[in-house]
Amino acid sequence: MLVCAGAAGCELPPGARVENDRVAISYRTAPARIEVGKPFVLELSACPKKGALDAARVRMDASMPEHRHGMNYRVRVEPLAAARFRSEGWLFHMPGRWEFVFELGGERLTHSVRIE
Numbered sequence: 810m811l812v813c814a815g816a817a818g819c820e821l822p823p824g825a826r827v828e829n830d831r832v833a834i835s836y837r838t839a840p841a842r843i844e845v846g847k848p849f850v851l852e853l854s855a856c857p858k859k860g861a862l863d864a865a866r867v868r869m870d871a872s873m874p875e876h877r878h879g880m881n882y883r884v885r886v887e888p889l890a891a892a893r894f895r896s897e898g899w900l901f902h903m904p905g906r907w908e909f910v911f912e913l914g915g916e917r918l919t920h921s922v923r924i925e
């Protein structure tokens with residue numbers, strides 16, 4: 810399934826924004842403040858700057874780069890609408906720096922957050 814072709818008319822909802830030359834995303838979590846050991850959900854919207862995204866190839870994960878480990882859980886991603894995705898199963902089990910990894914088709918975007 811190809812969604813959200815081209816940048817024209819593609820607007821990202823408010824949230825943390827990450828982009829590279831080819832795609833821009835925004836995401837937010839619920840609850841907004843991530844707490845250690847508490848599950849959260851994450852919604853992500855994407856705007857390819859050209860071409861289209863292959864929604865079948867969207868993956869999300871997170872790790873603690875300094876500790877060289879990931880989460881203890883696998884995230885489930887489901888499409889909500891064109892280029893919008895809801896994911897659940899997130900849980901950060903330690904305080905410190907976590908790095909989200911969003912893979913959208915061939916694109917890989919990362920975003921760091923600090924969890925107290």
Ligand SMILES: [Cu+2]
Pocket residue numbers: 873876878903905
């Ligand atoms: Cu750790």
